[in-house]
Amino acid sequence: MLAENFSLTPLSSFLPPLSTGELRRLDHDHFWHPFTQMRDWCASEVDPLVIVSGEGPWLIDAEGNRYFDGNSSIWTNLHGHRHPSIDAAIREQLDRIAHCSALGFSNEPAIRLAAKLAEIAPGDTLTRVFFTDDGSTAVECACRMAAQYRERVGETTRRRFVAFDGAYHGDTVGAASLGGIPAFHGLFASTGYEVTRLATVGALESLPPAEAAEINAVILEPLIQGAAGMRLWPAGMLRRIREWCDRHGAFLILDEVMTGFGRTGKMFACEHEEVVPDFLCLAKGLTGGYLPLAATLTTERVFAAFLGRFDELKTFFYGHSYCGNALGCAAALGNLRVFEEERVLEGLPAKIEAFGHALQEAATRCPAFGEVRQIGLIAGIDLVDPDTGAPLDWREETGARICRRARRYGLLTRPIRDTLTLMPPLVSTAEEIRAAVEALVRAAESGD
Numbered sequence: 001m002l003a004e005n006f007s008l009t010p011l012s013s014f015l016p017p018l019s020t021g022e023l024r025r026l027d028h029d030h031f032w033h034p035f036t037q038m039r040d041w042c043a044s045e046v047d048p049l050v051i052v053s054g055e056g057p058w059l060i061d062a063e064g065n066r067y068f069d070g071n072s073s074i075w076t077n078l079h080g081h082r083h084p085s086i087d088a089a090i091r092e093q094l095d096r097i098a099h100c101s102a103l104g105f106s107n108e109p110a111i112r113l114a115a116k117l118a119e120i121a122p123g124d125t126l127t128r129v130f131f132t133d134d135g136s137t138a139v140e141c142a143c144r145m146a147a148q149y150r151e152r153v154g155e156t157t158r159r160r161f162v163a164f165d166g167a168y169h170g171d172t173v174g175a176a177s178l179g180g181i182p183a184f185h186g187l188f189a190s191t192g193y194e195v196t197r198l199a200t201v202g203a204l205e206s207l208p209p210a211e212a213a214e215i216n217a218v219i220l221e222p223l224i225q226g227a228a229g230m231r232l233w234p235a236g237m238l239r240r241i242r243e244w245c246d247r248h249g250a251f252l253i254l255d256e257v258m259t260g261f262g263r264t265g266k267m268f269a270c271e272h273e274e275v276v277p278d279f280l281c282l283a284k285g286l287t288g289g290y291l292p293l294a295a296t297l298t299t300e301r302v303f304a305a306f307l308g309r310f311d312e313l314k315t316f317f318y319g320h321s322y323c324g325n326a327l328g329c330a331a332a333l334g335n336l337r338v339f340e341e342e343r344v345l346e347g348l349p350a351k352i353e354a355f356g357h358a359l360q361e362a363a364t365r366c367p368a369f370g371e372v373r374q375i376g377l378i379a380g381i382d383l384v385d386p387d388t389g390a391p392l393d394w395r396e397e398t399g400a401r402i403c404r405r406a407r408r409y410g411l412l413t414r415p416i417r418d419t420l421t422l423m424p425p426l427v428s429t430a431e432e433i434r435a436a437v438e439a440l441v442r443a444a445e446s447g448d
């Protein structure tokens with residue numbers, strides 16, 4: 001039945017309204033949450049916080065409480081919730097079609113988005129765009145392209161990937177095998193890609209020539225590792241890695257799933273060091289934090305290696321059902337429209353400076369705050385023992401308890417163990433950013 005001919009009754013006539021208490025009970029009975037100790041989750045009377053709506057950088061729960069979205073809904077949201085331009089882009093597309101396959105057909109939003117991404121990508125060599133669903137598959141796609149490329153051109157001894165300690169590239173097996181956080185990735189050490197794991201760019205530069213010749217690609221999160229606890233790389237490292245890759249014929253894969261789309265103050269983090277990768281992985285912010293969509297950008301050189309007669313089997317054998325999803329691509333076009341029309345990047349330096357001042361001031365005032373790291377609108381605050389300055393025992397879950405108390409002061413965010421994180425949406429005002437830092441200080445200084 002077409003929507004025009006359909007007299008619409010609200011969904012609530014099919015699903016009768018539930019109280020927050022009933023929603024919580026059903027959540028506890030059925031909804032298994034990601035990276036969550038479900039015994040603790042299900043024991044709590046107040047969890048889950050059921051979010052019912054959003055407005056700019058604010059989230060509103062079922063009881064009408066307003067919270068600042070202090071980690072941009074796990075690093076995805078950019079221009080706020082219910083942004084008119086992104087809402088309209090999705091609605092317009094919804095009036096045409098939500099999804100059709102990219103196997104054998106194409107669609108306008110995906111075509112336009114591919115062209116637009118090629119246009120805004122760093123440098124002028126990233127002209128080919130492959131769509132997937134999320135950060136993990138954007139990385140899978142890049143690695144699979146790099147691996148199949150070496151087969152296509154007969155460089156079959158280049159099998160290894162260089163990845164760094166503390167890296168996080170997603171949770172599918174291939175992406176997880178590149179990850180360097182033992183609790184998440186230990187199980188995959190023996191499956192997935194053959195990985196040379198290094199700690200520093202110096203270690204890369206010291207690889208013996210025979211090992212260097214076996215490297216297919218170096219993959220990293222440029223400038224800052226997110227899941228490792230917002231760890232900053234030394235300045236100049238990215239440039240040196242690019243130079244090493246060029247010298248040794250290795251690809252550079254940049255995972256900008258977190259850092260892309262303005263988070264670091266520039267559209268893409270690699271622009272800070274004027275580095276252009278061979279593969280650029282984008283997801284989280286791509287749709288402004290609205291819908292799951294990802295893109296892997298690469299060069300004509302890589303693309304050309306997959307061209308040939310059908311029976312030569314040079315085709316890139318890889319894809320997902322929702323490749324080039326029309327609604328997701330429409331949301332992404334809405335996101336890029338906001339960047340252009342609202343000159344979002346131009347407004348960032350003042351916000352980043354206000355954030356930096358607030359963090360520095362908080363660090364001097366709050367004895368529980370140790371090292372504070374910031375780039376752009378991303379920050380990590382290491383918690384320490386307020387009396388001795390020593391690191392905390394992670395089993396105490398101090399970071400999680402502070403973030404929980406921060407709800408009282410109108411802030412939602414998540415720690416990474418005992419590193420507090422803040423990643424305000426780009427739309428936040430300087431005043432809202434200062435208030436979020438203040439909420440963390442108050443939460444750190446108050447008791448349970």
Ligand SMILES: *Cc1c(COP(=O)(O)O)cnc(C)c1O
Nearest residue numbers: 134135136168169170226257258
């Ligand atoms: C979140 C993240 C991923 C994984 O993305 P998903 O959408 O969660 O699959 C990969 N790399 C980085 C740097 C990330 O921050």
